[in-house]
Amino acid sequence: MAEPVPNPVLRIENLRKSFGGLVVTDGVSLDINAGELHAVIGPNGAGKTTLINQISGTLEPSSGAIYLNGDDITALPPNRRAERGLARSFQITSVLPRFSALENVALAVQARSGSSYQFIGRADRESALNDAAMQALTEVSLDSRADILAAHLSHGEKRALELAIALAMQPKLLLLDEPMAGTGPKESERLIVVLQRLKGRFAMMLVEHDMNAVFALADRISVLTYGRILASGAPAAVRADPAVMTAYLGEELE
């Protein structure tokens, strides 16, 4: 008998989502294996964010199934998925504005270390939480800004903070929704380096318009248009696919 094939970290089976008459996820199936970085590209409105929302549990699919490490998580709320090692960043920055950068990350650490039903003792003085949070901030070069309120961080710094929050969760699967959106070329370069370093530690789904980033980082690429996967495969194969060329990549690869 052959060795049993290990479960992919993420398996999506025939996922569908419609808003009224508008079908935004149209029978999407895909697998992401351990350590793999799977990029999802496609024009605006293709349904990339909607797909990530369904995987992370903030949006309920109309039909289909989602498996995390072989377990059906389709019906689980977002917090239960997070407990199982699913982390995400948001296309539109989503941090806790009235908390310092450090506390934003420390809350993610706290979620994974002991009970949060503790009513005495200052949480912001727990050095185990703060140290782990600081480590995550250092990974995204935000350690010097640890004490700044998240609301006062620059846009690029907030993007980095989102990543630090996700890292502090010690994810098994990380979903990144356009982490480079709105950042300058310098910051994008820096983020690519950070992601390069993280690659292989856990499975990642990267939604990104920056083609430099996508082709520098991806092990596999899926092209999404009108909620369907138009093509999926190794970067070179996707780049050469004539359907992809006409539908999406055309002008950018000339």
Place this chain on the structure above:
Amino acid sequence: MSLAVTSTSRGRHYEALPVAIFLVLALAPLAAAFGAETYLLGLFTRVMIYGIAALALDFICGYGGLVSFGHAAFVGIGAYTAGIFSAHGITDMAITLPVALLVSALFAWLTGTVCLRTKSVYFIMITLAFGQMIYFVAGSLSPYGGDDGMTLKLRSTLFGFPVLQNDRALYYAVLVFLLASYLLCRAIVASRFGRVFRGARDNPTRMATIGYDVFRYQRVAYVIAGCLGGLSGFLLANATEFVSPSFMSWQRSGELIIMVLFGGIGTLHGAIVGAAAFLLLEDMLGGITENWKLIFGPMLVLIVLFARGGLLGLTQSLWERLRRG
């Protein structure tokens, strides 16, 4: 590694203020001895009792973003528990107080389970609806005075001793309860639990996606606030030796919100200042004219409009302006 400054740490004069507030409250009876003692003691006892309820409301409102328009329901439940027990001759607070807290907690748990599924304006409306519900229930309790309410035969006793019978003893008992409630809320706000609760106000979606079941944390906080509301009502029944459905009318809930806004939301001690300002102003203006609400209303609007942080915020910015010269 120094990781000192975070969003929960505050400047020095913020700490001086709560100390000053409690000092004033501790010394007030001494001053009252020179004036109309019974009257002043009574007034300040009520200030502290409403301070507990306002404190609880500030806890869920100012730190959790849960604007409840039905918080007086808990005051009513606490008061009626004391009242109903007393009507049956049971006054020992070793029994009646835990029951009052338990009933408040239960009501908070049940209604919170429904209310906390909703957001913003809907939350306000549903808490209001539950408040009205309990108001009408109290009014229909004909054995206990119905709409008119009833007087208590006796203040609460402790292990048979009439410890609250003396007005001063009652005053200091209430002060101890207020201080304990304040310290409890402060500790909770800074704790692990409090940090999750505060995070849920800032961004519930983010909190859910890092692994917190926001609803459960909010419900626990709601129960804590409900218990403190119940405590307030329990003490109110003792102070006034009377309970009535009016304790839990929607106007009372609104007044609690006003106290919180008045003092400065999200500070805890501001709620005590707000309760004091509200009740003292009501008392003073009420002495001048029957239509005191005509003066009080616009004053309130001005404070809320021009002093974002309430009275505390106002003194804070005045203080800073004076120091800069």
